Amino acid sequence: MNPRYSLLLLGFCTPVLGADGLAIYTHGGAKPAAMACASCHGADGMGMAAAGFPRIAGLPEAYLERQMRAYREGLRANPVMQPIAAALTEDETRIVLQYVSTLPAPAYPQITRAAEARDAGAVLALRGDWPQGIPECVSCHGPGGVGVGGDFPPLVGQPENYLMDQLDAWRKGTRKGDPQDLMGRIARAMNEAQVSAAAGYFSALKPGTAVPAQTTDEPASKTANAAPPPSAAPSTSGFTPPAEDSLGDDPFSQLVRQGRALFVDTAREARPFVGNGMNCVNCHLDQGRLGGSGPLWGAYPMYPAWRVKDKAVDSYADRLRGCFRFSMNGTEPPVDGPVIQALAAYSYWLSTGARIGLAPAGRGYPAIPEPAGGYDLVQGQKVYGQSCAICHGTQGQGMKVGEGYVFPPLWGADSYNWGAGMARLDYAAAFIHTNMPLGQGNTLSPADAWHVAAYMNSHERPRDPRMIDGSVEKTRAAFHAGQPTLYGATVNGVRLGAGTP
Numbered sequence: 001m002n003p004r005y006s007l008l009l010l011g012f013c014t015p016v017l018g019a020d021g022l023a024i025y026t027h028g029g030a031k032p033a034a035m036a037c038a039s040c041h042g043a044d045g046m047g048m049a050a051a052g053f054p055r056i057a058g059l060p061e062a063y064l065e066r067q068m069r070a071y072r073e074g075l076r077a078n079p080v081m082q083p084i085a086a087a088l089t090e091d092e093t094r095i096v097l098q099y100v101s102t103l104p105a106p107a108y109p110q111i112t113r114a115a116e117a118r119d120a121g122a123v124l125a126l127r128g129d130w131p132q133g134i135p136e137c138v139s140c141h142g143p144g145g146v147g148v149g150g151d152f153p154p155l156v157g158q159p160e161n162y163l164m165d166q167l168d169a170w171r172k173g174t175r176k177g178d179p180q181d182l183m184g185r186i187a188r189a190m191n192e193a194q195v196s197a198a199a200g201y202f203s204a205l206k207p208g209t210a211v212p213a214q215t216t217d218e219p220a221s222k223t224a225n226a227a228p229p230p231s232a233a234p235s236t237s238g239f240t241p242p243a244e245d246s247l248g249d250d251p252f253s254q255l256v257r258q259g260r261a262l263f264v265d266t267a268r269e270a271r272p273f274v275g276n277g278m279n280c281v282n283c284h285l286d287q288g289r290l291g292g293s294g295p296l297w298g299a300y301p302m303y304p305a306w307r308v309k310d311k312a313v314d315s316y317a318d319r320l321r322g323c324f325r326f327s328m329n330g331t332e333p334p335v336d337g338p339v340i341q342a343l344a345a346y347s348y349w350l351s352t353g354a355r356i357g358l359a360p361a362g363r364g365y366p367a368i369p370e371p372a373g374g375y376d377l378v379q380g381q382k383v384y385g386q387s388c389a390i391c392h393g394t395q396g397q398g399m400k401v402g403e404g405y406v407f408p409p410l411w412g413a414d415s416y417n418w419g420a421g422m423a424r425l426d427y428a429a430a431f432i433h434t435n436m437p438l439g440q441g442n443t444l445s446p447a448d449a450w451h452v453a454a455y456m457n458s459h460e461r462p463r464d465p466r467m468i469d470g471s472v473e474k475t476r477a478a479f480h481a482g483q484p485t486l487y488g489a490t491v492n493g494v495r496l497g498a499g500t501p
């Protein structure tokens, strides 16, 4: 065969090879409508802010693929990208997206919830607007909005007008196809002022900006921004805690801020006392403010109190120390040390104006009845796969950015231990029903909440620190008898309770 002819043939059969990602990116696909990506997204993939062309460099491949499919199928309506997505062949799409996902993006600061929130954009990003059903953006998009895994794209590095357009598109229904309607539901809960505040915040973060450490000694400034601080919005529960920006810079306010930072970033701020990857806020949402999520203002006024668990009248400090021993699988901080002092001050401040000894509506986690036919681990596993695995991982392992968890683990070595309240099926079902999936509380049926709670707690986790003689049997008899828990039960041939290695 004529060598030139065979080359041509080869060219037809395999129109694009691995190295051609760059070629498609800079020159376009085979069809003229498949325009060169670089002409709009820039040679480096960092977009063009003035035109509102987004950054695509370094976005996760799974996310990129979903977006191109959404353009092709019309789930994402856009007159510029739809014809381009339609003109690319399947192979071209795959190859160019592979290339795009490997384009380097600069490192952005990882700003956590422990940082101050000084204006409406930062409040939304780092505190959320829970009374309106809006979690902190960073709780899904990672610290500083750097992105998490293949499903939660970075918000940093995106132009302000692009971010605003996307949120508006969800509000108008012209962008769909996000997994489990996780983003759509949140965008629809946002008002125009919040859209522009959030877009302004993330687009203004610059690469390499120093990561603000805990800034407990600086006052929160009062700003005249459009979006109200979370607690100023009407609360659905029986009590409204004071707004964060009512704190000054006096020693009391500083102690309160320190308590808040400990509460939201416990694994870092109280490292010596934490034995897993959890933070208090993981189970007490909205910084311990949210009714139905074990709010601190529901707890503080109710102590000292008799606790069956300890067979004693516990002070509030005792109660807090128990959280470290069980939920945090760690060791109890000294009762008069700085950790307990600051957490108690934070709780005391959140309870400003609450009635002592009178449980307010919204305390704890609202109990839900166990299904009449009992719980079902198979149904629980199904619910888990559909509604939970995208964030908490198929193995319940959670998801990290750097050292810290964004999505906390539900079982395994970094989770709460067998002595924790969450290891009880009734508490877990109640928490899950009211609070999960994140941003979609009260959407699971009570029965499904029980099924998935049981599935979650049918996996091994760190051992009960009260374990007697290494015996699950003895420990069960002493501490778990008569409680709704799978401690000591045998599931799939495994006797639960021995603990993770």
Ligand code: HEC
Binding pocket: 024, 025, 028, 034, 035, 036, 037, 038, 039, 040, 041, 052, 053, 054, 055, 056, 059, 064, 067, 068, 076, 077, 078, 080, 081, 084, 088, 096, 097, 100, 153, 165, 166
């Ligand atoms: C003529 C300009 C233009 C060209 C050429 C172009 N894009 Fe785009 N791209 C845009 C615009 C504008 C948007 C935002 C559209 C929207 O609002 O949905 C976008 C959005 C995207 C997104 C979604 C980003 C996100 O964060 O969700 C991806 C992925 C993408 N483009 C990939 C490509 C690829 C791959 C190519 C080359 C084959 C390409 N684009 C060529 C203008 C362009």
Ligand code: HEC
Binding pocket: 054, 063, 066, 124, 125, 134, 135, 136, 137, 138, 139, 140, 141, 151, 152, 153, 154, 155, 158, 163, 164, 166, 167, 176, 177, 178, 179, 182, 183, 186, 198, 199, 438, 439
């Ligand atoms: C419950 C989880 C969750 C929370 C909380 C969340 N997001 Fe998202 N967000 C997502 C998911 C999932 C996507 C990807 C959607 C898709 O695949 O189409 C997304 C995508 C986005 C996008 C599109 C990015 C792009 O490149 O096109 C923007 C903008 C956005 N989110 C803004 C926000 C803002 C602002 C907040 C806080 C007010 C927020 N998100 C909070 C889950 C969340």
Ligand code: HEC
Binding pocket: 263, 266, 278, 279, 280, 281, 282, 283, 284, 294, 296, 298, 299, 300, 302, 319, 320, 323, 324, 327, 328, 343, 363, 364, 416, 420, 421, 422, 427, 428, 431
């Ligand atoms: C794994 C989830 C989880 C974590 C992490 C967690 N808690 Fe809790 N917490 C619970 C559950 C469930 C309850 C209610 C059941 C119980 O009494 O054990 C509770 C109860 C409380 C109460 C009493 C509430 C009341 O109304 O009486 C306080 C106070 C508290 N936790 C503080 C903390 C602090 C402080 C931390 C961090 C050091 C923390 N929790 C970490 C799940 C958790």
Ligand code: HEC
Binding pocket: 139, 140, 182, 281, 282, 283, 285, 286, 383, 384, 387, 388, 389, 390, 391, 392, 406, 407, 408, 409, 410, 416, 422, 431, 432, 436, 437, 438, 444, 452, 453, 456
């Ligand atoms: C969109 C992501 C997302 C989905 C989906 C989701 N969660 Fe969560 N979940 C979170 C985040 C984030 C937290 C921690 C909240 C915080 O720190 O503010 C959390 C906390 C928890 C906790 C308490 C902390 C822990 O690790 O023990 C449990 C239990 C839990 N989720 C169970 C579930 C179950 C069961 C489902 C499915 C019905 C589910 N979640 C779906 C994001 C999610």
